[in-house]
Each structure stands twice: as structure tokens, then as C-alpha cells.
Amino acid sequence: MTRAHRILEFLWSGWSGLAALCLLAAVWQAGHEAYGPFILTSPLETIQAIGVLASSREAWEIAALTLQRAVSGFALVALAGTALGVAGGYSPATMRLVTPLITVLMGVPPIAWIVLAMIWFGGSDATVRVVIVISALPTVFMGAARGITTRDPVLDKMSEAFGAGAVRRFFGIGLRQTTTTLFPAFALALGTSFKVAVMAELLSNAGGIGGALAMARMNLDIAQALAWVSIAVILLIMVEYTLVQPVKSEIDRWRHAAQPWGVKR
């Protein structure tokens, strides 16, 4: 399959996404008609509110701030989680040491971390990033570690038999095999990053989309609140499809090789 082929297929898959969005909008509209505009504004009004925000410079800055925090937090957690996970995958001793810590991290609710981080760092970027790293670390760690532990040992031997040194074996064979489990973990972690960024902003008064949501709540402005939520989702989708998906589809090309083009299987 050529690259142009794959890009076309990728764009084609957008239709199913669009269909799902239209379905959501229909349910939303039904809810709006049942409960009235003070509980749920209609999708159209929300889109109008987004349009108004899109023409304001200030709104762009707010969105950019959240985007910057979520993406930088994600980058941190992707690096740290992958490094720890790979180390854990190769060394059972590290794995045994880190696993209980991961369980602890998973057991403490993110809200608790937000409170702690607020006390430590105040309403700053650092607060948001720290909470993102702590919330998404278990996912990335597990993804990387599982990828290493479930790798095919025969491939390591093959590569060694043909003269690859430890470094080449690691990058060409070991790390390459983690992608199966690592990329789904990245996608999850990216979602967590956005959710946690907005939540941490809202609670720690750190501006950004979370801050804007807090404002909307004070003014009981449903349209504004829904508009900001939609913007956060749009940002997430944009980052996912420009950052994670292209790399993933390039790396997973062989998996799709045996599947026919289009919807039929």
C-alpha cells in the first residue's frame, strides 16, 4: 500500500467520525428540546458561542495556555513513563520495585494531587504539569513495560546472530516492539493530560480553559461553558491526529497490510 493510499484511507475514516458527531448532536438537540435552554443550550447556539470566542484574541490565548500545559505535561509523562517502563521491562528487579509505587499512584485520586500541587507550586504551569505526570504515569509505564516483556526473544537472538550490538538491538528490535502497547497508552495519556489540565486549572485558579469554565459557572452561562468544553475536545482531537496518529499509522503499517481497503473485511 502506498503512502497516498494510506492518507486517503485515513481521510475516508473521517466520515465515520463525522457520522458519530452528528449522532451526538442529535441526542444533544433532543436533550435541549426536553429541558430548555437554561439547562442545555442547543448545539447550534454552542457553535455560535464557539464562533464568538474564535474571533476574540483573548480566547485564543486562553486555549493556547491550556494546550501548552497539556502538551508539555504529556511530553514529560511520555518521556518519563517510557524510560521507567522500558527499564522495568528489561529488569525484573526494577519492575518489582516500581510496581507498588505505580499502584499507590493509581490509588490516590487526581484531586488529591491537585490540592498538594497547589500548596507546593501555587496556580502555575508546574502545578498542572505535575498533576498530569502523576495521573498519566501508570498508563505509560505499563504500556512500555508490557511492550518490553512481551517482546519476541527470538528476534533479539536473530539480531545478535547477525552481529547487532546491544545498542542496535535495543533501538532496532526491543524498542520497536513496545509500540504495540505503547501507542494505545500514549493515546490514553494524552486524553488524561487534557482532562487533568482543565481540572487542575479550574481548581487551582490557574487560568486557561479551566479558568474560563470557572467564569462561565459563576455567570451561569451554559453556552459559554459548553463552548469551552467543545474547544478542549477539539484541541485534544487535533493533537491526537497530528501528533500521535500519524506516527502510529506509519509504525503499524505492517498490521494493516493483510487487511483490505475500506469497510469490508
Add this chain to the structure above:
Amino acid sequence: MNVLELSNVGHAYLGRTILEGINLRVAPGEIVALVGPSGCGKSTLAHIAAGLTAARSGHITRGYARHAMIFQDSALMPWATAAGNIDYALRLSGAKRRDRHARLVAVADHVALTSEDLAKYPIELSGGMRQRVAIARALAIQPDFMYFDEPFTALDVALRRRMQDLVIETCADGNLSGLFITHDLNEAARIAHRVAILDTRGNGILGHRSPPGSPRTRTDTQVFDWVQNALQGDPIFRHIHDVDERQIA
């Protein structure tokens, strides 16, 4: 001077002894077939000889310049095409970019892979094709010593003969020695200068037998007769078709 010499090699997995007191020599230009029932430790021995697994005891001396291995379960990277897999070995061998392509085309032709097959990923290939890619990968780097781990089991009769001939020819040109693991005594008798029989429990090499003449001059009748005699009259081959007795015990 031997190209490969194992003296008193032993190995254990998780405390269970697999190999014990193995002595084996391969002379330059010689193909030694290693036969033995399933699970007796043939693959493990090949991995130890090639330095992929550390032996628990014993000495290994390697007198060759470059080895290659055809693995029992082809060991192809699923994310690379057939051509990519072959090229991987070529790159590791330090071949120049220009020469790599020429080598790739040449070996693909040797193992009867079309350029269409070369563009496919391993999941798109049949078992026999995958095995041929693995054979091509090993041949591509022009080793002077080859570890064959049951390389032709997934091939049909005609292709199998063709691959065996390829090995016999390459070796007769004086460029290749090797350790050839197989279950199939017919194959061993066709290809090898000497057949080494591994004990059912990996407890040493039971002995060596040499089929008549050299692999190139041996006729099919000679091979057939030799195998018949070996299986019927030679007690050393008694357990060759047994299953893994360790697992039953």
C-alpha cells in the same frame, strides 16, 4: 584446525540440565548434521555454539570469519517487508548501499522469491515463503559458517531438494562449513559429510556416522540405502524418532 570446536559443553535451563559433556568439531568445508529426537537440545546447542546463549560449562572455539543462522521459526521482523528483513542482515554485515541491492536480488532469485513477494510483510507470506526469506537473509551476508536449524521443514518436496542442492553446491565451492540440525535422516544423509547423533537427554554426542562419498557425488540410491541400513541395523539411531522423553518422565 577446526572452524568450530565445542569441548565438554553443558547447559541447564532453570536448574534442569539440558546438555552435558558435548564434544563436537566441524572441519573447514565440512557440513556436520546434528540429529536427535525433538526436545533433546539441538537448537540450544546451536545457540550456544553461535554465542547467543551462554553455556554453563565447557569451551567453544570459533575459527570462522562470519556466521549466519537460519532459525527454526524463521525469526522475521513482522514490521519489515521480506526485502527489509534481508536488508537488515546486509546492513548489519556492513555491506555498502549499492552492493546491498544487488545481493538482495541475487539471493531472492536463489530461493525463488519474486519481487512481488519481497515487497510483502511476513504476515502476508506463507510459512514456506517466510522460511525462504529467512534462508535468503542468511545467505545474503555470504557467511563462511552457517547454523541451519531445521531450515527446510516448511518447504514442499521439490523446493526442499532445490534448497538442499543450493547448500551442497555452496559448500562444494569450498566457501561454507556448517552445522545442520534436522529431524530428517534422509536430509542429513544427502547434505552432510558427517552425521552426529545427540543423545535423547542431551547427555553427550552418542557418535558420528559418515554416509558414503561426498555430498556432491552421493547418489539418491546411496542415500536411500544408507538411511535404511542406519534405521534398521545401527542401534545408535534407535531413538531418533522418539518424542521428548524428559516430558514424559
